[in-house]
Amino acid sequence: MLRLSLFALLIVSGAAALSAQTSTTQTQTQQQTQPQTPTQTQTTLTDNIPVQAIKAPRNPLPSEDASANATKFTFFVYGDTRGRRDGYELQYEHSLVINSMVAQIKKLEKTDYPARFVIQTGDGVANGAMGKQWNLSYIDLINKLTQDGGVPYFLAPGNHDVSSADTHDAERRQPGLKNYYSANAELLPPDGSPRRLSGYPVFSFGYGNTFVIAFDSNIAGDEKQIAWITEQLEGLDRQRYKNVFVYSHHPAFSSGPHGGAQIEKPTQIIRDRYMPLFRKHHVKVFFGGHDHLFEHWIERYEDSTGKHRLDHVLTGGGGAPLYAYAGDPDIRPYVKQYAEEKVSLERIAKPSYEPGGGAYHYVLVQVDGEDIKLEIVGLDWGRDFQPYRSNKANLSEK
Numbered sequence: 593m594l595r596l597s598l599f600a601l602l603i604v605s606g607a608a609a610l611s612a613q614t615s616t617t618q619t620q621t622q623q624q625t626q627p628q629t630p631t632q633t634q635t636t637l638t639d640n641i642p643v644q645a646i647k648a649p650r651n652p653l654p655s656e657d658a659s660a661n662a663t664k665f666t667f668f669v670y671g672d673t674r675g676r677r678d679g680y681e682l683q684y685e686h687s688l689v690i691n692s693m694v695a696q697i698k699k700l701e702k703t704d705y706p707a708r709f710v711i712q713t714g715d716g717v718a719n720g721a722m723g724k725q726w727n728l729s730y731i732d733l734i735n736k737l738t739q740d741g742g743v744p745y746f747l748a749p750g751n752h753d754v755s756s757a758d759t760h761d762a763e764r765r766q767p768g769l770k771n772y773y774s775a776n777a778e779l780l781p782p783d784g785s786p787r788r789l790s791g792y793p794v795f796s797f798g799y800g801n802t803f804v805i806a807f808d809s810n811i812a813g814d815e816k817q818i819a820w821i822t823e824q825l826e827g828l829d830r831q832r833y834k835n836v837f838v839y840s841h842h843p844a845f846s847s848g849p850h851g852g853a854q855i856e857k858p859t860q861i862i863r864d865r866y867m868p869l870f871r872k873h874h875v876k877v878f879f880g881g882h883d884h885l886f887e888h889w890i891e892r893y894e895d896s897t898g899k900h901r902l903d904h905v906l907t908g909g910g911g912a913p914l915y916a917y918a919g920d921p922d923i924r925p926y927v928k929q930y931a932e933e934k935v936s937l938e939r940i941a942k943p944s945y946e947p948g949g950g951a952y953h954y955v956l957v958q959v960d961g962e963d964i965k966l967e968i969v970g971l972d973w974g975r976d977f978q979p980y981r982s983n984k985a986n987l988s989e990k
């Protein structure tokens with residue numbers, strides 16, 4: 593009898609977790625290595641449970657004016673933390689990442705490069721429309737970061753957080769969006785502030801010589817969003833803000849199952865509408881996630897001011913089941929389209945052919961004036977992760 597009810601419980605919990613994302617005919621292995629297509633990530637299943645707010649950081653970012661002279665610091669980037677037991681228990685793999693980050697923050701406190709903030713490229717939970725997934729599996733982990741680590745935390749919305757609906761007002765996007773706002777109420781620049789696109793999960797912030805923009809790539813084609821990002825970039829004091837970083841959930845280039853030769857709609861829009869803008873404003877790095885792996889491309893281009901480099905860093909190793917290489921993206925149309933700017937692409941870190949060759953990981957970004965260095969920190973069985981045949985990259989090399 594006990595065995596029978598345990599079996600029934602497993603069936604019910606499994607079905608609830610799967611209904612948000614996958615077909616039940618997939619095998620366990622397929623679920624781990626194959627992404628969900630947009631039609632499968634409809635977050636329509638809601639529980640109407642109110643989501644708690646993540647606690648405000650112990651050391652919030654100072655006002656932009658107050659931090660104007662900061663030129664040396666570290667920030668962290670990671671993404672895709674959703675777990676297979678969301679709504680039932682704390683995300684275990686994600687907890688390994690958080691514990692390591694907190695330890696790093698303490699270590700960095702005594703150096704010239706203290707940790708100042710964390711950015712997350714999206715997919716915090718499996719189904720953002722379910723309040724209990726945020727409450728039981730996610731919020732307390734981020735509290736650890738904002739309380740024990742003390743740092744501000746900025747989540748860009750992923751398709752699992754707010755659904756893959758591609759218009760801002762779409763009905764199936766609203767339950768997840770509401771939960772996203774509740775979870776991040778103490779962390780995002782408030783609605784109405786100049787660093788927030790009013791009514792959207794789209795924001796920016798400045799710290800020292802560095803400016804960061806987070807956008808919602810699920811609705812990449814939203815004209816209001818594109819206009820706001822353009823305005824943020826055009827109005828920026830570049831005498832002060834030497835480094836500009838942008839991040840969203842969807843990357844521009846990926847060799848994972850969401851990428852390869854097949855391009856998802858947000859990725860196509862990013863290539864067509866955002867990348868020319870990012871080149872125009874000499875954005876240094878565009879961080880993305882969505883594929884649960886690590887990948888790094890260098891985009892080189894020229895303009896009237898000379899030769900430039902824009903790095904594409906895909907970091908999706910925050911705890912979700914790891915993905916592997918699935919195929920090269922077809923970069924030919926992109927390179928051809930921007931031949932006038934002499935655009936070229938070089939991949940300097942390629943995902944592993946097997947999920948086991950990847951690793952749960954996060955990225956440490958060290959800012960030293962205009963010099964930017966990355967260190968990729970692998971965890972658990974992936975602690976020796978060396979995506980470049982080392983785990984370090986210097987983005988200042990031409």
Ligand SMILES: [Fe+2]
Pocket residue numbers: 715750751752841881882883
């Ligand atoms: Fe995703």
